[in-house]
Amino acid sequence: MDGDVSSDLMEGVENKEQSVPINIDADEQPTPQNHIPSENGSDKHQNAEIHVGEEEIVMKRKRKKTSKAWDGFTVVALSNGTKKSQCNHCKTKLTYGDSRTTSTLKRHLLICKPHKDYEEKQNLLNFPHIRSDGDTGHEKLPSLIRPDAKLQKRVLSFVHVPPPRTGLDIADGIYKCLKHWEIEDKIFTISVDNVAYNDMALRRLKEFFSKVRKLTCGGRLFHVRCCAHILNLLVKDGLAMIDSVIGEVREGIKYINNSEARLQTFSNIAHQLQIQDRKLLLDVPTRWNSTYDMLLVALKFKDVFPRFAEYEPHFHHLPNDEEWAHVESVCEILKQLIFRYAQNVIFGSDYPTSNLYLIEVFRVKETLDKGTLSKNDFIRTMVTKMKEKFDKYWGECHLVMAIASVLDPRFKMKLVEFSFPTIYSNAEKNIEEVKKALYEMYEEYLEIHDASVREAATPANGCGGNEVSKTTSLGSGWEAFGEFIKNTDLERPEKSELDMYLEEDIAGLNLLQGRLTFEF
Template sequence: MDDADLASGSSSDMKRKQKLDDSVDDGALEEEKRRYRSMAKVAIGYGINPSVENSVITDMVHTVCPDFSLDTSKLKTAVLEMHEEGKDKVKKMLKDGQGKLTLCYEWFWTSDDIDGPILNADFIGISAYFADENWKMKKWILGYHPRESLRVKDIYVDSIKNVILDYEVESKVSTLLMPNYGDLGVEAFDAFRKWIEEKGKNPIDSRVFLIYCCSDIFRLMVDDMFKDINIWLMERVRMLVGWGRMVPTNWDVTLYNLQKAVDMEAKNVFEEEEDYQDYEQPSDEEWIKIKTFCKLAGCIYKVAKELFDGEYPTSNVYFHLLAELKVMLNKELKNGDNDYFLCKAKEILERFDKYWNDMFLVLATASVLDPRFKMKYLEFYCSKNEVSDEGSKAETVVDYLRSLYARYAASDISPLPKCPDASMNPNPSGLFKYLFDEEDEEEKEEKKPDGYKDFVLFQEFLMFEGSSREFQESELDSYLKEPVMEWKKDFNALEWWREENSKYPILSRVARDILSIPISRGTSHRAYVADKRECPDFIVSMEAKLVNAMMCSESWPRL
């Protein structure tokens, strides 16, 4: 073997060794990436700040790989990459989904009890509510940012607009769920609605575009009464009933303890038992304030418990329960026995009536789409309470539902396939291929662009003409004519419409979109928050981009 052969062999060996080394390096990098992705899933799922070392993650890593050294910068990168991957899938699912979306605006503050550094004091969250392909209610967070990082002119409108543009869902949005505090600027939202309609070619009824949170109105009604009970009075009651520390708490807890004091006072416990003689007791005037709070807040709590602790908080459950609250409050007002009570009852009724009138159409429509009620409860309620200048409110609801149904029916209209003329093609095999879609790809006629799609007036004509065709009884008429279901408290309206989808293919789509509108941002214990909603503690010291990635990814399905 000469020197040239040796040199050639040596070069080949070096190339093979280099390729082997590169393969080993690639394998090691892939393994490292896999580990960091696993740790990122843990951080997202358990709410762990990936910016700092945490015993949960480090213990998990060292159990699997004792020699592995955690790099928090790589963990942050893994979290951000997973968020971007998930976001692409969420965008596609939202755009391809059949139903409409409600976008919800929420404002979160940091807790007063947080120890350690705080980079951001408050956050804006935008979530999408909808019914998925299985007709299950979903809530996905689409944006969660420190308020100061947004740098927008209108914190309400622009925050939501940024999310709509980011996820490209302008054709899907039907309603906005907003809090009940502050001046939201109705004119700005009306312009925003028109922007969505134009950009997404998405007609939206202005009467149901902007809806307000039910748990917020309950909280504000409670606040109207509680503002006259000062902290010193609360401290005295706390001492009497053995209440825990005086800290901000949910209003249902406050009601429970004040009612406990009222019950004890009614039994003369504080006067007859020696244990209470050394405690300063409320005056007669203060007892009136406490009893007023308990009686009126007690009415609110009865309804709130049914609304927010129920298993199926779809929009159909609100109308009849809020109507019940209206009746209870009016009864208390009628039977009031002192000026203070009457003043407070009128004050909270005035607030409630404004909410009731603003929300009547969407709540009543959802009630009609509950097969346990249909038109029966609405007609019953209107016969006892409501008559507007334009006629019965029941008729207004039916007119709205008919127009909504017509719009959905018109959107289902599509041109029928054009059957080839037999005289133009006498070959039977050609007709066979057409009927059974078996023609070769090269024989298919190239589809020409349809210029009519851009003709606005003509497209409106198609919707008008299609919605006015009545060859047979509509699904809506058929549904309303059928008897109502027997009352059953634990009833899943969305599940019922899913099962009836084949019978009511158009109306079931209407029902899905109406019933999935969230009337309240808070459910369960969150519905009773007395002051402000708090953000998770672990995000307050994180940078804005990482906060958004963590909060959004945690709410999304495992895609």
């Protein structure tokens, strides 16, 4: 191929009398990495060896280093002829070995401070682009806003509230912090756990903030119940139904793991029963997700435990068949409630997910509704308790969650109209409440925008042309014209931007392997 010289070019030529053409386009010839022009204008390649015989040409060139780790290093030769890999940033010299071995180089770059500073500066110079790619377009859009596209989660303050603490004490502590940071007039919402004294704290904070400025939508968006905490309560209600079995499984795993010999015996029995898993998981009692994982693994070994008891007469932690059936039922319900995508959406904190909450709450409610119709008495009893907890905290319209989904151009009002009949008994009333809050919020922001336009249109003292200021003082019509311009600029069209946004078709929505993407 023209312009392509491979490393094995013309090796192994068996017929010396055969002529082998080499076509290299001068305009397209790739420049080797170590290309050095000679003084007489001809070119030499440091890494190329050329042997010329009577009728044979053999060209060999060293293979180019492909690892990115070599971008930060240069091979240097010491006075004694030894080769070293020198860091381009801190000039540290490392042992030079096989070019395919770069582990040492990569480890050095991880701890090299000049390299980290260099990478940070390069990120500041990064100019990302937008591709019209259906699978990655949604990932490119936020990169225009910030390079890392991640939420910044910081602990701003630890406030000591001595016991006995009340909601008023907590409200005072929070407000003092916000006032110290001078952001008491910039708070939009506060999310808290469902603890009794938090309700009193939020009522007091709402009073404080209302005196500083008008709260959005009359304060209806101010107090947001933590969705992750509510889901935690639902899951704990389910696990409480098998609390005694969980204790038996936990103690049994502790007994087995406390001895290497017992663990080996258990593993051998599992191997005999052709169970691929070999290791039991022990949970953290205060974390329900680890308890759920422990039960899932224990279910795989439910036939191993009774056989293990035959070898260990002191092992008495053996749930019966009915208890194992209850464990299996609970795990199946929890699997539907908290499968991985829901965990990433509701419990994730690395990127904004509030626009995706509504569909997850819909799926939780749908699962609970189906569970209440189960023919299994145990499942029906368990799910009924969980549904009561759902209705207690999510029975009223969750405005923040709904508005966040409406502001996603892939959903707009369609997701609200789809999910509300399942989540709420009075869907039509709640849908109208969302629309009302949405337009109320729009009008409030529009009022702020209009005020800023008026302020910008008002000339400052001493500004403006002298001729105009003189003529306006004489009543020549400029003052009236200025009022006309301000009024016409602030005239609103018959349809607001919100109306047009809601009437437009939703953006392309593609559901690929449980992940929402844009289609352009």
